[in-house]
Amino acid sequence: MPDLHMSPEVRALLGPEGLARAAEVSLTDGQCVTCRQPLDGTVNMVVRTNGSFTHVVYVHDRCGPSEVIPMGPDFAPAAPADGYDMTMTAAVLDHGGADLPVLVAETVGKAYIVQDGPGELTNVVASHLLGQGFHLVSRLRQAPPQVPEWVGVLLLGHGPAGEDGLLVLDPEGGKFYAGSVDLPDGWLTQAARYGWAIFYVGNVGLTAPRQDARTTVKALRTAAQAGQLVGARIAVGTPPAGA
Numbered sequence: 001m002p003d004l005h006m007s008p009e010v011r012a013l014l015g016p017e018g019l020a021r022a023a024e025v026s027l028t029d030g031q032c033v034t035c036r037q038p039l040d041g042t043v044n045m046v047v048r049t050n051g052s053f054t055h056v057v058y059v060h061d062r063c064g065p066s067e068v069i070p071m072g073p074d075f076a077p078a079a080p081a082d083g084y085d086m087t088m089t090a091a092v093l094d095h096g097g098a099d100l101p102v103l104v105a106e107t108v109g110k111a112y113i114v115q116d117g118p119g120e121l122t123n124v125v126a127s128h129l130l131g132q133g134f135h136l137v138s139r140l141r142q143a144p145p146q147v148p149e150w151v152g153v154l155l156l157g158h159g160p161a162g163e164d165g166l167l168v169l170d171p172e173g174g175k176f177y178a179g180s181v182d183l184p185d186g187w188l189t190q191a192a193r194y195g196w197a198i199f200y201v202g203n204v205g206l207t208a209p210r211q212d213a214r215t216t217v218k219a220l221r222t223a224a225q226a227g228q229l230v231g232a233r234i235a236v237g238t239p240p241a242g243a
């Protein structure tokens, strides 16, 4: 488990709320932005900021110090389709008595927009999705509304290494997510029944490849209560035969 170090200037810039948010981030799946190797040992937090947009990244202690790097005015969040590293968790979760198919996407590196001054950090991807018709999720009582034209395409047995794969496409056809997904028992049945899945995106902290439903629900609730979860229903299906 990496040991996170933040310099005084990083702490001052992030403020108490930002520090709490940063501490929620799992470094287990993270990558050093300098050498691109998995994070281990002592890890230093680096904050790149131009005052209105802040990007938090991590480096090995041997690769660089914990510091604040001032960026130019054109420093801005990339659209998610530009290739955020994401993890995807599938689960069947109770929502007000109905077992619904759920997908949870989390960015591995965390980027934030500073909204209301220091410390008010909003996940860049979540922020982008709110502008795309996703809703801020405060509790898991019912499925959030559907966003038109977003689609999840299941590539069963055709993931990057022959496992099950998933493509999540935005209305412009951009690949929001392309990678593997580990579908638990019952997920396909429920997805086929409804024709959609609930797609949650946020800082949830689901690190193990397969969580039990109770752990997943608890993590989602915590993220929702912290204002760190957005969601929508998206159509899901398998590609038509021959396509």
Ligand SMILES: [Zn+2]
Pocket: 032, 033, 034, 035, 036, 037, 059, 060, 062, 063
């Ligand atoms: Zn490194």
